[in-house]
Amino acid sequence: MIDILIVEDNKELADLLCDFLRAENYTVSVAENGEKALQLYQRYGARLLVLDVMLPGMDGFAVCAKIREESNTPILIVSAKTEKDDKLAGLLAGADDYIEKPYDIDIMLAKIAGIFKRRYAQDELVSGDLRLNKESRTVHKGEQEISVTAKEFELLLCLAENQGKVLNKDYLFREIWGSDSFSEQQTLTVHIKWLREKIEDDPKHPTRIQTVWGVGYKFV
Amino acid sequence: MIDILIVEDNKELADLLCDFLRAENYTVSVAENGEKALQLYQRYGARLLVLDVMLPGMDGFAVCAKIREESNTPILIVSAKTEKDDKLAGLLAGADDYIEKPYDIDIMLAKIAGIFKRRYAQDELVSGDLRLNKESRTVHKGEQEISVTAKEFELLLCLAENQGKVLNKDYLFREIWGSDSFSEQQTLTVHIKWLREKIEDDPKHPTRIQTVWGVGYKFV
DNA sequence: TTTCGGATTTAAGGATTCTTTAAGAATTGG
DNA sequence: CCAATTCTTAAAGAATCCTTAAATCCGAAA
Secondary structure (H helix, E strand, O other): OEEEEEEOOOHHHHHHHHHHHHHOOOOEEEEOOHHHHHHHHHHHOEEEEEEEOOOOOOOHHHHHHHHHHHOOOOEEEEEEHHHOOHHHHHHHHHOOEEEEEOOOHHHHHHHHHHHHHHHOHHHEEEEOOEEEEOOOOEEEEOOEEEOOOHHHHHHHHHHHHOOOOEEEHHHHHHHHHOOOOOOOOHHHHHHHHHHHHHHOOOOOOOOOEEEEOOOEEEEO | OEEEEEEOOOHHHHHHHHHHHHHOOOOEEEEOOHHHHHHHHHHHOEEEEEEEOOOOOOOHHHHHHHHHHHOOOOEEEEEEHHHOOHHHHHHHHHOOEEEEEOOOHHHHHHHHHHHHHHHOOOOEEEEOOEEEEOOOOEEEEOOEEEOOOHHHHHHHHHHHHOOOOEEEHHHHHHHHHOOOOHHHHHHHHHHHHHHHHHHOOOOOOOOOEEEEOOOEEEEO
């Protein structure tokens, strides 16, 4: 799944925006026309379309309509001032936001951030190439989904939410197993191991989940 | 979340509209100026703003801009004929609809109903090759209609409306059966099975309705 | 360097949770 | 009122996950 699919035939402009967005850790693809946009969308999916209405061939209106047939992926319309006509008004009903060309890049970024926040980010927790989503209870490492069990997820979440802090074993155990649990802390270390197997580049030499001798663990 | 936030300094007019809207079962709040509108909006959120451009203090343009910074909540602009100028044109780009004062209350209600329908009341829900229609309570998989029972439909709808989210069994059961006796959750799992038989390509290895161990189910 | 306590690893049950099946109860429609 | 459909319940079988325990490894202090 691509974060942002930019549909724009002005390569220079697209590249510029693309750079800015990548700097903010979005994954971005560019399509220079409507056909390619749909192709990319169907193949990979996207979390947001930044759609210029004025395109060679299939125009923005058609792309928007096509997308809307099968999903409610957010669409941010980009259009030149001169194109303000009836068609545009109709289009806006189906779109999630609108910006006029030429636009200020900061405003564009703010709008995009806003859409993401409203639509997706409410339950996402990102750290490096790791992405936890509380809602779907999924963990992604880069583009790839990592399947974790219930306890593993809770443990990772607890660590990630306290990024940088050292959490002692007692605390971790109580947090996840509950204070009234009879089982031993031994089980915690086993879960830590399994997590490391899954999220560390080199589980033998963990960097994300560090052990703090005599105390507990730290997520970085 | 408020359904409709009316921003209007003419109290009489606001109350009138408010009454009509409440009669149609919308939840309504009134703000007599821009500051209060933003305050209410930030506090509670709203599904639609009915925004008079001519306000004491912060005007409609500013309110609209502020709202648009953080969301794409539909905005219905209300303005007197005499105010038609450039600024208004710019505003309309960010708005979803427009009505001139003095307006006919029925037309206003129709516009509001239209916005709600377009934006919120989609009665078709599409996901992949699956299509649910809330109105006719039918399910299509590709071209073919799948006959589902009442409970099955509700269950599928509930899952599909929360696509990607993990719904725990308690929640699902309460949502559909309306109570939460634990032993009876068995019945939920049975319905899940039947749904899978009907909508999954390979019911033995479900992909649409995924089980999340120790938690519940997730529709993807 | 040695020692010791803590940390890691491994694998095998044990426990829990999910799936499946089927029978009978409840509901609906003719 | 009967028949057909739908729903609930229960129980056995599967799948998955968790815990335990024992062996091993490692870091810090003497």
